[in-house]
Structures are given as C-alpha cells and as structure tokens.
Amino acid sequence: MRCTFLSLAAFALMAWSAGAQTGGSDYKPPKTPWGDPDLQGIWPGNMGVPMQRSKNLGDRTTLTDEEYAQRVAQAQKAAAADNEERAPKDARVGIGPPSYWTERGTPTRQASLIIDPPDGRIPPLTPDAQKRRKEARGGLGDPAEWAGRADTYEDLNLYYRCITRGVTGSIIPVVYNNGNQILQAPGYVVIRNEMIHEARVIPLDSRPHLSTSIHEYMGDSRGHWDGNTLVIETTNYTDKTSIGSNGVGYNGEGGKHTQALRTVERLTRVDDRTIDYEVTVDDPQTWTKPWTMRIELKRDSKYQFLEYACHEGNYAMKDILSGARADEAAKAPR
Amino acid sequence: MWEIGAIGAIPPGQGVVDGSQIPYTPAALAKKQANFTKRRTDDPEAKCYMPGVPRANYMPYPFQIVQSPQGILFVYEFASANRLVNMGKPVEAGSDTWMGTNNGHWEGETLVVDVTGLNGLAWLDRAGDFMSDQAHVVERYTRIDPYHLNYEATIEDSKTFTRPWKITMPLYRRVEKNAQLLDFKCVEFAEELLYGQYKKK
Numbered sequence: 241m242r243c244t245f246l247s248l249a250a251f252a253l254m255a256w257s258a259g260a261q262t263g264g265s266d267y268k269p270p271k272t273p274w275g276d277p278d279l280q281g282i283w284p285g286n287m288g289v290p291m292q293r294s295k296n297l298g299d300r301t302t303l304t305d306e307e308y309a310q311r312v313a314q315a316q317k318a319a320a321a322d323n324e325e326r327a328p329k330d331a332r333v334g335i336g337p338p339s340y341w342t343e344r345g346t347p348t349r350q351a352s353l354i355i356d357p358p359d360g361r362i363p364p365l366t367p368d369a370q371k372r373r374k375e376a377r378g379g380l381g382d383p384a385e386w387a388g389r390a391d392t393y394e395d396l397n398l399y400y401r402c403i404t405r406g407v408t409g410s411i412i413p414v415v416y417n418n419g420n421q422i423l424q425a426p427g428y429v430v431i432r433n434e435m436i437h438e439a440r441v442i443p444l445d446s447r448p449h450l451s452t453s454i455h456e457y458m459g460d461s462r463g464h465w466d467g468n469t470l471v472i473e474t475t476n477y478t479d480k481t482s483i484g485s486n487g488v489g490y491n492g493e494g495g496k497h498t499q500a501l502r503t504v505e506r507l508t509r510v511d512d513r514t515i516d517y518e519v520t521v522d523d524p525q526t527w528t529k530p531w532t533m534r535i536e537l538k539r540d541s542k543y544q545f546l547e548y549a550c551h552e553g554n555y556a557m558k559d560i561l562s563g564a565r566a567d568e569a570a571k572a573p574r
Numbered sequence: 575m576w577e578i579g580a581i582g583a584i585p586p587g588q589g590v591v592d593g594s595q596i597p598y599t600p601a602a603l604a605k606k607q608a609n610f611t612k613r614r615t616d617d618p619e620a621k622c623y624m625p626g627v628p629r630a631n632y633m634p635y636p637f638q639i640v641q642s643p644q645g646i647l648f649v650y651e652f653a654s655a656n657r658l659v660n661m662g663k664p665v666e667a668g669s670d671t672w673m674g675t676n677n678g679h680w681e682g683e684t685l686v687v688d689v690t691g692l693n694g695l696a697w698l699d700r701a702g703d704f705m706s707d708q709a710h711v712v713e714r715y716t717r718i719d720p721y722h723l724n725y726e727a728t729i730e731d732s733k734t735f736t737r738p739w740k741i742t743m744p745l746y747r748r749v750e751k752n753a754q755l756l757d758f759k760c761v762e763f764a765e766e767l768l769y770g771q772y773k774k775k
Contacts, residue, residue: 272643280644391774393765403761404654421658423642430640430647432656439649439656441638441755456757547671551653551761552623552695561772568774 269468269509272424276444277468279422279429279507282545283515283537285413287345288315291490291533293352293360301360302349311347318344342415348536353412355518356532362493369526373494382482382494390564393557399486400557402436402550404457407474407503408519409487410438411535419545420537422507429463429470435486436550442472450476455499457481472505483521498525513539584700590632592740596703602734609702618697621768622760624655624672626696627689627711628727628741636748638755646678646685651758659687667691670707685715706733721747 270278288311297303303311352360365373376382380389382397389395398404410433411420419434429442442463450460460476481487482495489495501523508516515537522530598606609616619625625633635652646659659678667675667690675691694707709731716724723745730738 280642393769393773401761401765403759421644423640423644423647423658425640425642428640430642430649432647432658436654437656438654439647441640441649443754447752450754450756454756457759458757544668545658546669547624547673549624549672551764552672557769558772561769565772565774 267509267511274426276424276465277470277509278424279470279509279515280424281539281541282419282421282543284420284540284543285411285418285535285537286348287343287413287415287418288347289345289350289353289413289535291353291412291484292362293354295359295361297351297360299358299360301351301355303351308347308349315344315347343418345413350534350536353533353535354531355534356520357529362490363527363529363531366524366526366528369498373496376494376496382489382496390560393561396557396560397488398457398481399436399488400560402554402557404438404481405433405436405487406457406481406483407440407459407461407505408483408521408533409481409485410435411517411519412485412533413535414485417546417548419543421545429472432545434545435548437548452476455479459501459503466506468508470505470507472503472507474503474505475501477501477503496526497521497523500525515539590741590743592742597736597739599734599736602704606702606704609697609704611702613700613702615767617700617702618695619652619700620764622653622764623695624653625650626672626692627657627674627676628713628729629696629698630655630657630673631713631725631727631745632743635758636753636755649755651755653758653760659685664688670694672696674711681714683716685713687713687715689713704734705729705731708733715745718744721749723747 272278272280293300297307354360354362357363373381393401398406399409404410414435417435419432421432421434423430423432427444429444431440431442432438433440438458440458440461442461444463444465446462446464449462450456454460455476455478457478457480459474461472461474463470463472465471477497477499479496479498481497482489483497484490484495501521503522504520506516506518506520510516517535517537518532519535520530520532521527596606614620619629619633624630630637630648630650630652633650633652635650637648637650640647640649644658645661647656648659649656655673657673657676659676661678664677665675670691670693672693672695674689676687676689678685678687680686689711692705692707692709692711694705694709697704709729712728712730714724714726718724724742725745726740726742728738728740729735
C-alpha cells in the first residue's frame with residue numbers, strides 16, 4: 241500500500257514538472273541564516289481552479305487557449321458585476337455578503353486542483369465509506385454543505401461553527417481571506433492560515449508522532465527537507481473534518497475521512513514568488529486509492545494578513561438557529 | 575452556586591498587580607463589579623473568545639514563542655489564538671483586534687512589545703477585570719535562566735484607570751521532552767452556553 245502510494249506521488253510530481261512549471265529547474269531558493277531553504281512570507285491562495293476536473297478534459301492538466309480564454313472571460317464578467325455600485329431595483333434581497341467582498345482570483349491554465357489520479361477526479365469511495373455516508377445522522381448525511389436543518393448547532397458543519405477548516409481546508413483557496421503565512425526558525429516551520437485562524441507549528445527534528453490514542457482536528461505534523469522541498473507528514477487526525485473547500489467537502493460529496501487519514505504535503509519554492517504546494521490524501525478506509533492536489537501559491541508582500549475572529553463574530557449561528565425557531569412557530573397550527 | 579463541583583474552583587493566588595490594587599476610575603470599578611457578578615456567562619474565556627493581551631500569557635494553557643526572521647510569533651493553545659510581533663519599522667494599528675497590533679524591539683536582553691489597537695472586549699482575568707479599546711500595553715520579556723522568563727506588562731488606559739499600572743510574574747518553560755502545543759478548539763465547549771437557548775425544544 242505504502243509503496244503504491246509513494247510511486248503515485250512521485251509520478252504526479254514528474255508529470256507536473258514536465259508541464260507548465262515556471263521558473264525552470266535551475267532555480268535555487270534563498271536560504272535562511274541557518275541554512276534551510278527559505279519559504280518565508282505571505283503566500284495567499286488563488287481562487288478559481290476547480291477541485292475536480294471536468295470529465296470532458298480527460299487526462300489534460302492544462303487548459304487549451306480557447307478554454308483559458310473562456311475562464312478569463314467568466315472572471316471578467318464576475319468582476320464587472322462586483323463593481324456595480326448598487327443592486328438593480330428588481331434584485332431579490334439576499335442574506336449573503338455583497339459580491340465585492342469576494343475574491344475571484346487570477347485565472348490560470350491549471351485544469352483542476354487534483355492532479356492524481358490522472359483524470360483529476362477523486363477516486364471512488366470504499367464500500368465502508370459509502371455505507372457511512374448513507375447512514376450518517378440517521379440518513380440525513382454529514383453536515384458538509386448545510387442542507388437546511390437547524391435543530392441545533394451540531395447540524396451545522398465545523399466551518400459554520402467556526403471550529404476549524406482542518407489542514408487541507410485551510411489551504412484550498414476560497415472566496416476570501418486566503419492568507420497563508422510561512423515562518424521559519426531553527427528546527428521549526430509554522431504555517432499560519434488566515435480564515436478562522438490557525439498557526440500550525442511543525443517540528444523538523446524527526447521526533448515521533450503523538451500516541452495513536454490522541455486525535456486532533458489539525459492532526460499531528462512532522463516535517464523534513466527533501467532537497468529544497470519541505471515534506472510534512474500529518475497523522476493523528478480526528479474523523480470530524482473533511483477534505484475540500486473550508487474543510488467541509490466538495491460539491492455533492494462530504495469529503496469526510498476517518499482517523500486513518502494520513503496527509504503528505506510537499507512545498508517547493510519553484511521561483512522567487514511561487515510555491516508549488518502539493519498534498520496527497522491517503523485514507524484507505526474512505527477512498528480506494530490515495531489522491532493528490534496541487535495548489536500554486538504566489539508570494540504577495542503587500543497582502544494584509546488580518547485577524548479573522550470567526551467565532552467571536554459568529555452572528556450567523558444565532559441567526560440561523562433563531563430563524564429556524566421563528567419559522568417553526570409561524571408554521572405551527574394555531 | 576454553580577453545579578460543577580470543585581472543578582469550577584479557581585486555585586488561590588497572591589495576585590500579580592504591583593501595589594496590589596488596580597487603579598480603576600469609579601465608573602470602571604462599577605463595571606468590573608458587574609462583570610464579576612455575570613462572569614459565568616460573560617467572561618470571554620467562557621465563550622471561547624480570543625483572550626487578548628496580556629491575558630493570553632497567564633491562562634492555564636501553554637503557548638510557544640517562535641523567533642523567526644519574519645517576526646516573533648506567539649502561538650497560544652487556547653482558541654488557536656496567535657499574534658505576530660513585528661520587529662521591523664513599527665506599524666500603526668489598523669482595525670481594532672482581540673490580539674492587538676504588536677510592535678517589538680530589543681532593549682539589551684529584554685524583548686519589549688508595544689501593543690495597541692486592542693478592541694476592549696477581552697477581560698484580564700476570570701474576576702471581570704477589564705480594560706477599554708483605548709488601552710496601550712507594553713510588555714517586557716526577560717529570560718532570567720534557561721527555564722524562566724520574567725514577564726511584565728504595563729497597562730495604560732485613561733478611560734478605565736486613573737494611572738498606568740503594572741503586572742509582574744514569572745513564565746515557566748514546559749520542560750517535558752515531548753512538549754508540544756495540542757489542539758484546543760474550545761468553541762465546542764461554549765456552544766451550549768451561547769446557542770443552547772436557540773435549539774429546537
């Protein structure tokens with residue numbers, strides 16, 4: 241199992257290197273004063289690359305000129321809508337934030353975040369995982385994309401509850417606050433994620449993982465250098481988070497994993513302002529084989545990394561629950 | 575009384591305030607007393623809110639200091655709060671935040687952190703002591719031996735106090751071989767307190 245997984249990851253990396261990588265292979269990243277490759281800085285994610293690839297693209301990892309032009313045109317259309325000063329008179333009243341709050345990202349030619357399997361699609365669920373999905377919450381399913389029931393706060397997912405977005409959910413680019421900041425010190429790398437706010441302190445001294453009886457939302461991370469690549473292996477996960485945007489899954493599927501999840505992240509600075517971030521997701525109790533996402537992170541020294549006080553300002557939770565109670569009261573027989 | 579047994583007790587201590595008394599204005603003292611009465615539900619710690627500065631440093635949860643070329647990062651276990659101390663050219667506070675705008679510099683062996691832009695919502699302890707959004711905190715961290723820091727914080731806030739005042743305490747290093755910060759996502763502990771009344775009956 242482990243052997244297959246490693247060779248798949250290696251294949252994915254090779255496949256990408258042969259593709260549209262910027263910077264060239266002779267790029268040498270700067271070093272920290274103590275000699276580690278220097279990955280420090282603010283590297284916000286870039287919204288706009290779908291997690292899974294459209295089936296019609298097959299094994300193609302990059303868009304054609306025509307497909308790319310379409311993606312750019314879509315982004316320009318969205319940006320134009322964002323710049324309208326006020327909503328048209330006949331617009332329906334919405335409860336979401338105004339559209340100018342959201343980031344559209346800069347279109348790239350990357351066909352999908354998933355680069356392995358080669359079709360860019362999440363591998364099939366194991367029979368056990370299919371059963372778990374079906375039986376979750378007495379048949380209602382996992383509270384990944386919120387489906388409307390709000391009897392209690394536990395009907396809402398970990399993102400709505402401002403608990404955490406997990407390791408991968410904190411890096412997959414979303415509509416706003418995509419700040420990622422990397423800091424280094426001798427023996428440590430820290431990855432800060434802006435939204436909800438995390439600061440994952442990753443030791444590089446090859447100490448053993450936590451006891452297998454301890455499980456954490458953000459897992460237990462250990463890092464080492466493989467040449468100029470930072471490799472982070474994370475285990476000891478809970479079975480409460482999911483793989484996908486904001487840690488709550490992807491379209492049509494909850495993305496929920498088990499405690500057997502192991503992730504391997506590989507961060508390589510491929511030019512002065514680009515980190516090639518890849519994460520391999522391996523949970524044999526959920527997916528029939530490991531799969532890998534690639535996210536291009538661009539350094540932005542002007543990015544303002546803000547304090548994201550999610551739970552402290554979570555009016556939505558009170559409003560969703562009290563709204564559901566008001567709705568019940570209005571519908572109750574008199 | 576609260577029905578949580580002695581788990582809810584707070585161990586005794588002699589206090590860390592220089593001169594023992596916090597110099598509240600009369601109005602602020604009345605607010606402190608009201609906070610104390612409502613502390614079970616109103617203490618931001620009970621609600622799992624970010625603890626602010628200086629409280630984050632003396633809660634019963636560990637924190638880790640990461641000294642990096644990009645600044646000095648304080649990572650707190652409680653609520654995953656963290657704050658990056660800018661060691662470069664001082665920056666002005668933007669919007670008010672829980673953990674403040676932190677500018678640091680070295681005075682000999684002492685790290686001095688100047689904290690502004692605090693939102694005034696954090697408390698200083700479980701007894702309802704507080705400060706306002708006008709507070710200016712100056713912290714001093716001095717390593718006095720391999721396992722201890724001397725910690726001082728001077729608090730200036732003319733809206734709340736009649737004069738600046740200071741707390742002083744040692745900070746003890748975790749010396750366990752396997753010491754590391756663990757997840758402490760306290761939101762789950764606070765949801766019943768905050769949202770229980772809105773659940774379906």
